[in-house]
Amino acid sequence: MYDTAKTESALDQTETKISARNVQVYYGDTHAIKDVNVEIEDKTVTAFIGPSGCGKSTFLRCLNRMNDTIDICRVTGDILLDGEDIYDPKVDPVQLRAKVGMVFQKPNPFPKSIYDNIAYGPRIHGLARNKAELDEIVEKSLRRGAIWDEVKDRLDAPGTGLSGGQQQRLCIARAIATEPEVLLMDEPCSALDPIATAQVEELIDELRQSYSVVIVTHSMQQAARVSQKTAFFHLGHLVEYGETGQIFTNPEDPRTESYITGRIG
Amino acid sequence: MPTAWLVVFVLAVSAIGYIAGRRRALNSAGGDSRALHSLPVYYGFNVALSALVPSLLVLAVWLLAQPMLVENRVSGMIPAEAIPESSTLGLVMSDVRRVAEGLDIAVQQGALSEQEARAIRADVTDVRARLGDLGVALGSDVRSEVLSAAQRYRQITATGHLLMTLVVAALTLGGLGFAYARTNKDFRARNVVERGVLALLILAASLAILTTIGIVLSMLFETVNFFRLHSWTDFFFGSTWAPNFRGDSELSILPLLWGTLYISFIALLVAVPVGLFAAVYLSEYAHGHVRAFAKPLLEILAGIPTIVYGLFALLTVGPALVRVFGRGSEGLLGVDWMSGATSVLTAGVVMGIMLIPFVSSLSDDIINAVPQAMRDGSLGLGATRSETIRQVVLPAALPGIVGAILLAASRAIGETMIVVMGAGAIAKFSLNPLESMTTITTRIVSQLTGDTDFASPETLVAFALGITLFVLTLGLNVLALYIVRKYREQYE
Structure with a gap:
């Protein structure tokens, strides 16, 4: 399995999508992320693994500046998206978040209809000129979210009425609808049952064709199944970053090995 | 023995019971509190409560029931012909009570001995004058039926009192004894x-x-x-409110209801936008320290007594509105639309100010209850904060906000002091907010203040108005609570 993942990623044209240099994050006096350097490739699934509280979600939220909404959070260092510093004062965080979509741990459909959930982003950003175009975007996004067949007859039903797995795929479809370049996923399957998890994982693998996907996960099996690159975080440090197969079969750092074999975590 | 001493006695017995029960329990366990079923205090409380609760309950019931029973017995003594024309049994009975009290006072002050008070006779002594000397003023000369009824009244009351004292004391001691006897180390106190x-x-x-x-x-x-x-058709469907005491009053609720609803509407027009915007600012934009400072400050508004708002309406807002809309060429607008300070607008605006903290505080709680995940989801899609509030947070909070507004509306409908002072007293149908109008609550106040005769429709209409108001606000509250509760279920 690791071998196929490796060959697949080797086949794709790899270029750096996001590169982080010397990133430090502070919550008040707490130093949450220490000196993280990482290059995230385009059209690749990158997994962030590590024990709880190691900073992987915090780092993920730095990539689309969601941490701006937390008053006491301070980020230093450079994070470049396509070579542009996203923390540059000229960058509008709102525009950035449209380019770097995010899917959250708990499915969070808005209390609106399925259609309005998907149309939310395109409407805000003016992506459709008329209703027909909007319909088209909604259908395309739901198809790519692998949920079209299940909801096509009830687009007017509230999104909160779907099952957990359907809700999460709806949220992924919603994130796709704004045509992002990068998709960040913060433990997208932790609230789902195994069947829904399998569906979402399959979807993530398909999304790799068009996007750079970054996924935070607690499940090492999941990281091994869906990702081509894996980063291991521990106590705010990026301990090891490399090909997923490499990390799981032959880690360089003893801490990575301990975590993967279950000795720390 | 006054009742207060009886209560002191009961309390003292309970206190002794507490100590005794506790000690007995400990002794039964040989001084080792670990061998007890319960902590020692429970044994003490058990004995104390057994002594206290039944006797106090009986005391309370007795105090309520005795006057009624005595009244019943005594009023049977007054023959129908002893009740003067233009008077009622109730009025004669109040005379009886007054004479009885007068005799009590006389005995207390030593002007009469107990025997004299019992033996005193209306045809021999001028009771009115003697009691008048002691500061008990009576409206008319005391007739012998009234005096004998009063004497009987005193007698029954004294017997009842003695009986009550005995029963309560017996219950206290009995309760104590029973609980004390049951106390041992295995008792589940x-x-x-x-x-x-x-x-x-x-x-x-x-x-x-x-x-x-x-x-x-x-x-x-x-x-x-x-x-x-009074005919119910006139009350519910008439068009005029014109009470007089000649017996041909027109008492229709509709003009009052119109005034009430109109003033409440203006109040909500002021309170809802201001309160809602304040809530949005406080919950979504304000930093922690601004919020910590501004929210209590806003809620102080809710603590101001409504009479103070009434003064504010009468002395500040009303004259200010007159300066703008009245006084002809001297006014700010040069118009003469408003003559007096009391108007629908005056009362409505001030009531609106009163309701602001009500709306904002409830809405703030409801907006805060919208899960952070909703905001994150919207922000993560590249929505701005205001887009998030308008399109996700407010729609999600809408049912709760509607509930808050309905609660505010029922407050507005029931509000009294502000409208008494700010709205005027003229009942009429008018759309002009600069005119005086009146509300259901103000009319209740004016119908029941001063000399009232509880047999005339002009006074009794206050109760009909009151119950209509009650039904109205109750309905609004039920609806509001239903909506708020339904909304809560969505996220839990």
């Missing part, structure tokens, strides 16, 4: 005390509910009396 506490809680809860029912029933009876004297 904790469970018994806890059952007692439960009963206490149930009593408190049912008291609140029973009071509500009592209020409704008393209003209902008076309302029925009103509708016996």
Whole structure:
């Protein structure tokens, strides 16, 4: 399995999508992320693994500046998206978040209809000129979210009425609808049952064709199944970053090995 | 022995019971509190409560029931022909009570001995003058029937009092003895005390509910009396409010209801936007320290007595509005639309100010209850904060906000002091907000203040108005609570 993942990623044209240099994050006096350097490739699934509280979600939220909404959070260092510093004062965080979509741990459909959930982003950003175009975007996004067949007859039903797995795929479809370049996923399957998890994982693998996907996960099996690159975080440090197969079969750092074999975590 | 001493006695016995029960329990366990079923305090409380609760309950019931029973017995003594023309049994009975009290005072001050008070006779002594010397003024000369009834009244009351003292004391000591006898190391005092506490809680809860029912029933009876004297079609469907005491009053609720709803509408027009915007700012934009400072400040508004708002309406807002809309060429607008300071607008604006903290505080709670995940989801899609609030947070909070507004509306409808002082007293249908109008609550106040005769429709109409108001606000509250509760279920 690791071998196929490796060959697949080797086949794709790899270029750096996001590169982080010397990133430090502070919550008040707490130093949450220490000196993280990482290059995230385009059209690749990158997994962030590590024990709880190691900073992987915090780092993920730095990539689309969601941490701006937390008053006491301070980020230093450079994070470049396509070579542009996203923390540059000229960058509008709102525009950035449209380019770097995010899917959250708990499915969070808005209390609106399925259609309005998907149309939310395109409407805000003016992506459709008329209703027909909007319909088209909604259908395309739901198809790519692998949920079209299940909801096509009830687009007017509230999104909160779907099952957990359907809700999460709806949220992924919603994130796709704004045509992002990068998709960040913060433990997208932790609230789902195994069947829904399998569906979402399959979807993530398909999304790799068009996007750079970054996924935070607690499940090492999941990281091994869906990702081509894996980063291991521990106590705010990026301990090891490399090909997923490499990390799981032959880690360089003893801490990575301990975590993967279950000795720390 | 005054009742207060009886209560002190009961309390003292309970205190002794506490100490005794505790000691007996400890002794039965040989001084080792670990061998007891419950903690020692529970044994003490068990004995104390057994002495205290039944006797106090009996005391309370007795104090309520005795005057009624005595009244019943004594009023039978007064023959129908002893009741003068233009008077009623009730009025004669109040004379009887007054004479009885007068005799009590006389005995207390030593002007009469107990025997003299019992033997005093109206045809021999001028009772009115003697009592008048002691500061007990009587309206008319005391007739012999009244005097003998008063003497009988005193006698029964004194017997009842003695009986009550004995019964309560016996219950106290009996309760103490019973609980003390039961106390030993295996007795489950904790469970018994806890059952007692439960009963206490149930009593408190049912008291609140029973009071509500009592209020409704008393209003209902008076309302029925009103509708016996006045046609209900005029009350509900008439168009004029013109009470007079000549007996041909037109008492229609509609002009008052119109005034009430119009003023409430203006109040909501002020309170809802301001309160809602304040809530949005406080919950979504304000930093922690601004919020910590501004929210309590806003809620202080809710603590201002409504009479102070009334003064504000009368002395500040009303004259200011007159300066703008009235006084002809001297006014700010050069128009003469408003003559007096009292108007629908005056009362409405001030009431709106009063309701701002109500709306903002409730809405703030409801907006805060919208899960952060909703905001994150919207922000993560590249929405701005204001887009998030308008399109996700407010729609999600809408049912709760509607509930808050309905609660504010029912406050506005029931509000009294501000409209008494700010709205005027003229009942009419008019769309002009600069005119005086009146509301249901102000009319209730004016119909019941001053000399009132509880047999005329002009007075009794207050109860019909009251119960209509009650039904109206109750309906709004039920609707509001239903909406708020339904909304809560969505996220839990």
